[in-house]
Amino acid sequence: MSTDWIDACAADDLEPEDVVGVRHADRHYAVIRDAEGAFWAVDGLCTHQRAPLARGVVLDDVIECPVHNGRFDFRTGAAKGAPACEPLATYPVRVEAGRVWIAVG
Amino acid sequence: MSQAATADLPAWHRCEIDRKAFKALTRRDDRTALLWLAGHLALLAGLGVLAGVALGTGWAVPAFLAYGIVHSFLESPVHEMHHGTPFRSRRLNEALHTVLAYAIMKEPVYDRWAHTFHHSFTALDGDEEIELPRPTSLRQMVVNFLSWDFLTTHPVIAVRHALGRIDARTRRIVPESEHRRMVWSSRGFVAVYAAIGLWCVLGQTWLPLVYTLLARVFGRGLGMYFVGLTQHAGLADGVLDHRLNTRTFLSNRLVRFLYWNMNYHVEHHMFPQVPFHALPRLHAELKDQMPPPYPGVLACWKEMAAVAWRQQREPEYVVRRPLPDAAVAAE
Numbered sequence: 001m002s003t004d005w006i007d008a009c010a011a012d013d014l015e016p017e018d019v020v021g022v023r024h025a026d027r028h029y030a031v032i033r034d035a036e037g038a039f040w041a042v043d044g045l046c047t048h049q050r051a052p053l054a055r056g057v058v059l060d061d062v063i064e065c066p067v068h069n070g071r072f073d074f075r076t077g078a079a080k081g082a083p084a085c086e087p088l089a090t091y092p093v094r095v096e097a098g099r100v101w102i103a104v105g
Numbered sequence: 106m107s108q109a110a111t112a113d114l115p116a117w118h119r120c121e122i123d124r125k126a127f128k129a130l131t132r133r134d135d136r137t138a139l140l141w142l143a144g145h146l147a148l149l150a151g152l153g154v155l156a157g158v159a160l161g162t163g164w165a166v167p168a169f170l171a172y173g174i175v176h177s178f179l180e181s182p183v184h185e186m187h188h189g190t191p192f193r194s195r196r197l198n199e200a201l202h203t204v205l206a207y208a209i210m211k212e213p214v215y216d217r218w219a220h221t222f223h224h225s226f227t228a229l230d231g232d233e234e235i236e237l238p239r240p241t242s243l244r245q246m247v248v249n250f251l252s253w254d255f256l257t258t259h260p261v262i263a264v265r266h267a268l269g270r271i272d273a274r275t276r277r278i279v280p281e282s283e284h285r286r287m288v289w290s291s292r293g294f295v296a297v298y299a300a301i302g303l304w305c306v307l308g309q310t311w312l313p314l315v316y317t318l319l320a321r322v323f324g325r326g327l328g329m330y331f332v333g334l335t336q337h338a339g340l341a342d343g344v345l346d347h348r349l350n351t352r353t354f355l356s357n358r359l360v361r362f363l364y365w366n367m368n369y370h371v372e373h374h375m376f377p378q379v380p381f382h383a384l385p386r387l388h389a390e391l392k393d394q395m396p397p398p399y400p401g402v403l404a405c406w407k408e409m410a411a412v413a414w415r416q417q418r419e420p421e422y423v424v425r426r427p428l429p430d431a432a433v434a435a436e
Binding site: 018060064068071085 | 113114119124125128131133188189190193195199214217218221224225280282283376377378
C-alpha cells in the first residue's frame with residue numbers, strides 16, 4: 001500500500017515548542033516541533049469542536065486547543081482531559097533537506 | 106433552538122498578535138499561581154479568624170461580610186482552573202480545581218463543561234452563564250445580591266447529578282463519555298456538604314455552615330456577583346466579536362488580586378490560553394485593536410444600571426461598544 005507524503009513546511013518555520021497548520025486536500029493538519037526539536041504531526045482540528053490547533057499552544061508533550069484548552073499528547077494523539085475526549089490521529093513525519101514531510105495516506 | 110455542545114464553533118473575531126509575543130504570554134509555571142493562591146487563602150483565613158474572634162460583638166457582621174466577599178472570589182481561581190492555565194502541572198491543577206470548586210459550591214466537572222459552552226457561544230442562544238439575559242430583570246438584578254439564583258441552580262444541579270438524573274440541558278452541555286465522572290464528582294460534592302452538616306449537628310454549632318454555605322449567601326452579592334456581572338451584562342448578544350459582548354475594566358491591585366485579573370475579560374475570551382498573570386501584558390499588546398477599557402467597576406455598573414432601566418421600555422436595547430477606526434473599516 002503506497003503512502004502519500006506531503007511537503008508540509010520548512011523545518012526552520014518552527015521554533016521548538018511551536019505549531020504550524022497545513023492544509024491538504026480539504027484536510028487540516030498540525031505540525032509540531034517539541035522542546036527537543038523533534039517534529040510530530042496530528043490532525044489540525046480539535047476533536048471537541050474543530051478549533052484550529054495551528055493557533056494552539058505547545059507545552060511539553062501537549063498541544064492545547066486555542067479555544068477551550070483541551071489537551072492532546074501530540075506524540076500519540078491521546079486526549080489528556082476535558083473538553084478533549086476523543087483522540088487526534090497522528091501521522092508519520094520525516095525531515096529531508098530542511099523540509100518536513102508528513103504521511104497522510 | 107439552543108446550541109448543542111457538539112455544534113461547530115462560531116467564527117469568533119480574533120485580534121492580531123505577533124506569534125512570538127503570544128507564545129511568551131502563554132507560558133506557565135506552578136510557582137506564580139501557587140503564590141497567588143496562597144495569598145488569597147491566607148487573606149481568607151485571616152479574615153475567618155478575625156470573624157471568629159469578633160463573634161458576639163458588633164464587629165462580627167462586617168468581619169463575616171469581608172470573609173464572605175473574599176470567599177466568593179474563590180470563583181476566580183476555579184474559573185482559571187477550568188481552563189487549566191494557572192499551573193504547568195495538570196495534576197496540581199485538577200486537584201486544586203476539585204477542592205476549590207467544592208468550596209464555592211460548584212461541582213467541577215459540570216461547571217467546567219458549562220464554562221466551555223460559554224466560551225463557544227458567549228451571549229448566543231443557550232448561554233446560561235449570562236447571569237442576567239436581555240431584557241434585564243431589575244428584580245433579578247437585586248435578588249441575585251442574595252445569591253438566590255446561584256443557590257437555586259448550582260447545588261441543585263449537583264444533587265440531581267449525584268442521583269444519576271441527567272436532564273436534556275446537561276446532555277446538551279456534557280458529552281456522554283463524561284457523565285460517569287460527573288455523577289461521581291457530584292456525589293463527592295454532596296458528601297462534603299453532608300459532612301459539614303453532620304459537623305454542625307455533632308458540634309452543636311452553625312459555624313461550619315456559616316463559613317461555607319452561608320458565606321455564599323452573604324458574601325457573593327457584594328463580592329463576585331458585583332464584580333463579575335460586569336463581564337457581559339447590558340452588552341450586545343448574538344454577535345461574534347468579544348469586543349462587543351464583553352467588558353474589560355481597569356482596577357486597583359486589590360480587585361485585580363481577588364479577581365485574578367479577570368477584569369481583562371475581553372482579552373481572556375479572545376485568548377483563553379493566556380494565564381491570568383499575563384493578562385495585563387496581553388491587554389497592552391492588543392489595546393489598539395480594542396474598545397477603550399472601562400475605568401472601573403463603578404463605571405461598568407453605571408452603564409449596566411442605565412441599560413437595565415432602558416430595557417424595561419426597549420427590550421432590544423444594548424450598549425454598542427466603539428471599535429477602533431481601523432477595526433471598524435476592516436469589519
